[in-house]
Amino acid sequence: MNFVKLDDVCDVYTKNIALKDLPSNAGDYPIFGASGYIKNVDFAISNKPYIGIVKDGAGVGRTNIYPTNSSLLGTMQYIFPNDSTDIHYLMYAIRHLNLGNSLSGAAIPHIYWKNYKSSKIAYYDISVQKRIGEILSNIEKSISILKQKISMLDDLIKSRLFNYLGS
Numbered sequence: 779m780n781f782v783k784l785d786d787v788c789d790v791y792t793k794n795i796a797l798k799d800l801p802s803n804a805g806d807y808p809i810f811g812a813s814g815y816i817k818n819v820d821f822a823i824s825n826k827p828y829i830g831i832v833k834d835g836a837g838v839g840r841t842n843i844y845p846t847n848s849s850l851l852g853t854m855q856y857i858f859p860n861d862s863t864d865i866h867y868l869m870y871a872i873r874h875l876n877l878g879n880s881l882s883g884a885a886i887p888h889i890y891w892k893n894y895k896s897s898k899i900a901y902y903d904i905s906v907q908k909r910i911g912e913i914l915s916n917i918e919k920s921i922s923i924l925k926q927k928i929s930m931l932d933d934l935i936k937s938r939l940f941n942y943l944g945s
Contacts, residue, residue: 779902784872785895787863792833793823794852810844811851812837823849829857829869831877831889838887839878841869855891862904866911871899 797811805820812832825846832840834853841857843865850856859868875897877889902910 779900781898782901783896783898784875785891787860787899787901788829788868789858789860790891790895791823791856791858792852793849793856795823795849796852807847807849808845809849809851810854812840812853816851819849821849822847824856824858826858827865829859829865829872830854831857831872833890834888835886837878838889839876841872843869864904864907864911866915867902867907868899870911870914875899 795809797816800809800817800819803820804818807819807822809816809819810830812835824844827846828844829841830844830850831854832838833855844850857868857872859865875894877894878887901907
């Protein structure tokens with residue numbers, strides 16, 4: 779394992795697409811914002827999967843992987859791993875940096891690539907990265923399933939209490 783600077787293992791791209799400027803017609807390509815899927819549009823910025831990071835506003839620093847032939851609003855930034863970097867591993871490595879904790883801006887929080895591009899991450903052979911990314915993805919999926927179960931059980935408890943106690 780070595781440590782490498784973030785900008786040695788990925789490229790970034792920003793496109794200033796505003797929600798108000800989106801075409802009214804629908805298309806075949808999804809566009810995402812900080813809160814998730816917005817709508818389908820008639821253009822796509824990326825022809826390969828990428829990591830999106832919220833760079834402005836609520837949720838600043840949050841990362842996710844987005845699909846081929848999609849786009850992001852201007853409040854987010856594209857991060858493209860190089861050929862020797864696994865996308866899932868890179869996403870978790872960036873999450874580990876806790877970028878939302880190093881905010882600038884009084885009213886609207888911001889993070890800037892220039893401020894975190896030199897951050898160092900642990901770097902392994904691509905096969906090890908893939909395995910780590912797979913393990914962490916599986917853990918995240920398990921957590922999501924368990925949260926859904928907890929929510930369903932909570933709803934069940936509320937419904938039973940309502941039945942026992944009445945309105």
